[in-house]
Amino acid sequence: MIKLKQALDELRRLGRLRSLTFGSGVDFTSNDYLRMSSHPALRQAAIQALRTEMPLGSGGSRLLRGHRSEHDDLEILGRRFFHAPASLFFSTGFQANYAVFSTLPGRHDLVIYDSLIHASVREGLRACPARSVKFSHNDISALTEILRNEGSKAENIWIAVESLYSMDGDRAPLEAIYELARQYNAFLVVDEAHATGIYGDGGRGLCWPLIQKHGYLNLITLHTCGKALGVAGGLICAPEVIIASLINRSRAFIYSTAPMPVQALLVRKSLEILGSAEGDARRARLFSICQYAQKYLGGPGTPIVPVIIGDDVKAVEVATMLQREGFDIRAIRPPTVPEGTARLRISLSCDTERAAIDRIAALLSPYIKRDVAA
């Protein structure tokens, strides 16, 4: 217990002690990019479903009594929507990533991952018997070098990337990475957490052009359902052998209660809405505000705008100043981001107002890169 207390004291000293706070002020923090979490049709669907005989809890593992038609219907839509041979739904994206990396790569395999990959992949890798090596963020030559030097020693190679990075908002060079993966016969695992619902035709993600060309040949995509989709969960799309392996061997899947049926139902409805003209309209509003924000706040022109402060304590001070002005903007500190890159992570939505961006840009002017903000 003394050690735990000391660890917390050390976090406080470093300006990294976290506590739970409710959201207040204008939301620039959530990942509800398309504001689907309050969509009237989803609310109505939930109310209607819960009025019926649908049980609230699934009651058990998917392999036992927990498997319900709502899960099955979502996975059928997942296959149709993403043109995937097979799909599998998990309670969270974290669980889905963990399942993939803790289950699929074998002892004689090699996993190569981007240095900014999400914690859920890293946790999966901690439970994974394969050797893993990271490559510098989005650096194709670094990835090529690892493949060239180490690829031939491995039985299978797995490459793990995000299509749009959660803390930097930049995109992976997916075409080039997929080309390399094919060249070395590696499996490419793409976490589409922050792209699903937003990018690609109908919100199918940034891998969509690859899928149209090559199908799911040596490809796995993960679509989290708690961000632009506004609900919760993680949907994995992959070749059948991958999904069958997860169903049969993933401890995170087998020894866990299946998601609430209503959760699966709402994810399905959300995908249906986002795949329609209404989804296009929401995306168009979001893209327009992304462009505007890039002009005044800098950043990558996506819904995630990082404003790097550097120092942890300073980042919290600046975030507090913005919060006092009525904006819910949080400081993100290590270990979530690399040392020395504490930042504000400003997330945009289709309902973000231009006037709010103007005000934030004025308040943050000392921290915004002049060349971009000009």
Ligand SMILES: Cc1ncc(COP(=O)(O)O)c(C=O)c1O
């Ligand atoms: C890139 C990435 N992958 C996976 C996850 C985990 O998804 P979920 O929040 O559904 O557990 C997150 C969430 O923060 C994420 O940003």
